[in-house]
Amino acid sequence: MPREILLGDEAVALAAVHAGLSGAYSYPGTPASEVMEFLLAAAAGGGFRAAWSVNEKTAFEEALGCSFAGKRALVSFKHVGLNVAADPFMSSALTGAGGGLVVVSADDPGMHSSQNEQDSRFYARFAQIPCFEPADHQAAYDLTREAFDHSEKVGLPVMVRLVTRLAHSRAGVEIQAARPANTLRLGSRRAWTLLPSNARAQFRRLLDLQPSLVRYAEASPWNSLDLNPADRSLGIIASGIAANYVRENRSAGPDRPSLLQLSVYPLPEALIRELVAHCRTILVVEEGYPFIEREVKGMFGLPGKTVLGKLSGHLPLMGELTPEAVRAALGQEPLPRRDTAGLKLAARPPQLCLGCPHGDAFKALNEALEGFPGGNVFSDIGCYTLGYFAPYDAIDTCVCMGASLGMARGAAEAGVFPSVAVIGDSTFGHSGITPLLGAAAVDANMVVVILDNGTVAMTGTQPSFAAGGRLLRIIEGVGVDPARIRVLTPLPKNHRENVRLLREEIARPGLSVVVFVRECLEEAKKKTKTGGLS
Amino acid sequence: MSAPARQDIILAGVGGQGILSIAAAIAGAALKRGLNVKQAEVHGMAQRGGAVQSHLRLSADRIWSDLIPRGGADLILGVEPLEALRYLDYLAPEGRIVASSKPHLNIPDYPDLEAILGEIRKIPGSVVVEAESLARAAGTARAQNIVILGAASRFLIVDEAGLRENVRGLFEKRGESVLAANLKAFDLGRGAV
Numbered sequence: 001m002p003r004e005i006l007l008g009d010e011a012v013a014l015a016a017v018h019a020g021l022s023g024a025y026s027y028p029g030t031p032a033s034e035v036m037e038f039l040l041a042a043a044a045g046g047g048f049r050a051a052w053s054v055n056e057k058t059a060f061e062e063a064l065g066c067s068f069a070g071k072r073a074l075v076s077f078k079h080v081g082l083n084v085a086a087d088p089f090m091s092s093a094l095t096g097a098g099g100g101l102v103v104v105s106a107d108d109p110g111m112h113s114s115q116n117e118q119d120s121r122f123y124a125r126f127a128q129i130p131c132f133e134p135a136d137h138q139a140a141y142d143l144t145r146e147a148f149d150h151s152e153k154v155g156l157p158v159m160v161r162l163v164t165r166l167a168h169s170r171a172g173v174e175i176q177a178a179r180p181a182n183t184l185r186l187g188s189r190r191a192w193t194l195l196p197s198n199a200r201a202q203f204r205r206l207l208d209l210q211p212s213l214v215r216y217a218e219a220s221p222w223n224s225l226d227l228n229p230a231d232r233s234l235g236i237i238a239s240g241i242a243a244n245y246v247r248e249n250r251s252a253g254p255d256r257p258s259l260l261q262l263s264v265y266p267l268p269e270a271l272i273r274e275l276v277a278h279c280r281t282i283l284v285v286e287e288g289y290p291f292i293e294r295e296v297k298g299m300f301g302l303p304g305k306t307v308l309g310k311l312s313g314h315l316p317l318m319g320e321l322t323p324e325a326v327r328a329a330l331g332q333e334p335l336p337r338r339d340t341a342g343l344k345l346a347a348r349p350p351q352l353c354l355g356c357p358h359g360d361a362f363k364a365l366n367e368a369l370e371g372f373p374g375g376n377v378f379s380d381i382g383c384y385t386l387g388y389f390a391p392y393d394a395i396d397t398c399v400c401m402g403a404s405l406g407m408a409r410g411a412a413e414a415g416v417f418p419s420v421a422v423i424g425d426s427t428f429g430h431s432g433i434t435p436l437l438g439a440a441a442v443d444a445n446m447v448v449v450i451l452d453n454g455t456v457a458m459t460g461t462q463p464s465f466a467a468g469g470r471l472l473r474i475i476e477g478v479g480v481d482p483a484r485i486r487v488l489t490p491l492p493k494n495h496r497e498n499v500r501l502l503r504e505e506i507a508r509p510g511l512s513v514v515v516f517v518r519e520c521l522e523e524a525k526k527k528t529k530t531g532g533l534s
Numbered sequence: 535m536s537a538p539a540r541q542d543i544i545l546a547g548v549g550g551q552g553i554l555s556i557a558a559a560i561a562g563a564a565l566k567r568g569l570n571v572k573q574a575e576v577h578g579m580a581q582r583g584g585a586v587q588s589h590l591r592l593s594a595d596r597i598w599s600d601l602i603p604r605g606g607a608d609l610i611l612g613v614e615p616l617e618a619l620r621y622l623d624y625l626a627p628e629g630r631i632v633a634s635s636k637p638h639l640n641i642p643d644y645p646d647l648e649a650i651l652g653e654i655r656k657i658p659g660s661v662v663v664e665a666e667s668l669a670r671a672a673g674t675a676r677a678q679n680i681v682i683l684g685a686a687s688r689f690l691i692v693d694e695a696g697l698r699e700n701v702r703g704l705f706e707k708r709g710e711s712v713l714a715a716n717l718k719a720f721d722l723g724r725g726a727v
Binding site for chain 2: 005007030031033034112113165166168169170171172241244245247248322323324327334335336337338339340341343344345346347348349350351352353383386390458460
């Protein structure tokens with residue numbers, strides 16, 4: 001078999017291509033972006049459609065439409081992207097899938113590049129759909145292929161849950177022969193029109209499918225039970241990449257603990273029962289929240305058994321797992337370590353690039369606000385969130401995609417003045433248009449600052465749908481008074497004029513939109529490198 | 535003497551210094567030798583001028599964890615001295631550091647440089663390389679990462695020819711002068727140890 005070196009994200013993407021993919025949709029977000037980056041490059045050869053979407057909800061719906069048409073579809077995003085897509089996601093469990101529909105949700109335990117570390121497995125259980133959680137790159141490839149087959153067979157979307165360390169790690173993958181794409185075959189009106197009468201029947205179908213999903217997980221070779229007949233003291237349940245940390249540390253001797261390795265959900269109850277019956281102490285090792293541990297332990301624990309894991313304090317409840325944390329949970333001595341003997345190493349947080357247009361915009365905004373005590377700057381998700389740090393100290397909030405506008409309006413209506421929203425062009429396209437529509441309708445007393453650098457910079461300069469002339473037409477189109485739309489260029493030479501104009505808009509009652517337009521430095525660099533072709 | 539069949543390497547630097555490029559060069563050479571490779575990378579927010587690191591594991595046997603355990607790294611390669619020292623708790627008792635002497639000063643509270651370099655030199659077998667001046671001598675200050683790779687080639691379990699071939703692969707599309715400068719940077723780094 002041919003072997004390729006791939007990121008975990010790329011292994012998933014290549015598997016989708018080989019599984020007969022017809023359509024793939026996504027919105028950029030770490031650690032999921034490279035799934036679509038790989039598919040875009042692969043799609044250049046023809047055979048399927050791959051595209052960035054305006055947000056995760058639209059991406060999900062585009063994939064769902066492809067599945068409705070009988071074709072295989074992939075939708076990928078970071079964990080919090082699934083919150084945005086949660087509405088179609090939850091109901092897709094009722095419509096079911098036509099062509100295989102695989103939902104890739106990449107979690108970020110440790111919050112390397114995220115605002116929370118929510119665990120996508122809860123969403124799969126919430127929707128009552130299968131979830132595959134690969135332990136390594138080969139499994140990411142094999143299980144993604146299997147996810148398409150499983151999805152078609154049971155007529156449900158299937159989630160592939162990744163975590164940062166697999167998504168952004170490289171290793172060799174053996175690939176299999178590609179399968180052709182499906183032919184067009186439309187879904188039935190009754191199943192796909194979720195009027196209450198139809199939805200009840202579809203929900204019944206989903207509930208009736210559950211036992212067969214558990215049986216599938218119990219029979220899956222990806223859920224493997226290794227009981228040590230010679231030792232009944234310790235049994236380990238390890239899921240996804242957590243199993244690697246266990247195998248890295250587990251002794252191979254006659255006293256080795258029994259191990260149930262899990263990658264296919266819903267939980268294989270029979271296998272868990274067998275392990276629990278065999279062992280006195282059960283250690284649950286999982287990346288993310290204590291999902292399996294809570295389920296195994298229940299509210300009252302297991303009589304005569306001890307269940308260890310995150311809830312018991314044997315593993316940390318937050319952050320990502322490490323080989324050494326799992327080593328300690330297995331009761332082994334830590335490896336000897338060195339330290340810098342009191343020499344304090346300064347932290348080096350990420351920061352805006354030298355000469356970044358956002359820096360000039362923040363300098364102007366800070367100065368413009370100087371004459372207005374009591375103001376607040378609500379910000380959003382992107383490179384400009386780094387405006388939180390010195391020397392800017394320019395923003396006071398960051399919650400989720402698009403929150404800046406809604407929060408600025410709510411705060412303004414609660415009495416905050418000046419109330420300023422700061423949002424980038426792509427984030428505005430993702431989730432800023434609807435709150436602006438609402439704010440324009442009531443002429444909310446706030447200033448919306450849109451930082452238009454023409455790209456999705458933080459995640460690697462993917463295309464923005466709401467930049468340049470289109471952005472200005474959107475702002476006007478949702479009802480903002482054209483006299484209250486300012487377009488400024490964030491450059492040091494314009495600083496004084498920009499401060500003056502911002503002050504003017506802050507002082508005027510009602511809604512103003514100030515657009516700072518200047519190309520991202522990374523984007524400009526990319527164009528130079530590729531001779532302007534990208 | 536046959537080379538050992540496994541090596542765990544931490545690569546450290548600041549976003550934009552080319553950590554991932556030298557990780558890829560080593561990984562490529564290891565694959566050529568028939569070794570298994572796992573390489574954990576940092577993408578996203580941290581790449582904006584922040585501390586970045588990569589865990590690179592090479593082994594003839596199956597590699598389980600993507601991360602190197604603290605206290606388990608054979609080698610730390612630092613394209614920046616503070617960043618090299620940041621991962622000291624990953625270094626095994628017999629491990630060593632190969633680091634650039636050139637600080638990247640994009641933070642207000644950078645510690646005393648001599649103290650940093652002193653700590654690195656205290657680790658037996660460790661090497662501090664004048665990566666910036668060597669890179670300039672090779673023709674481009676941007677090649678500090680390749681200087682460090684060249685210096686590290688003395689201690690890596692993959693062979694020099696394989697590494698050079700991968701350096702070539704990284705830069706041959708950027709034009710002849712860029713390629714020549716990086717190959718020179720590799721040789722100057724190797725010569726500095």
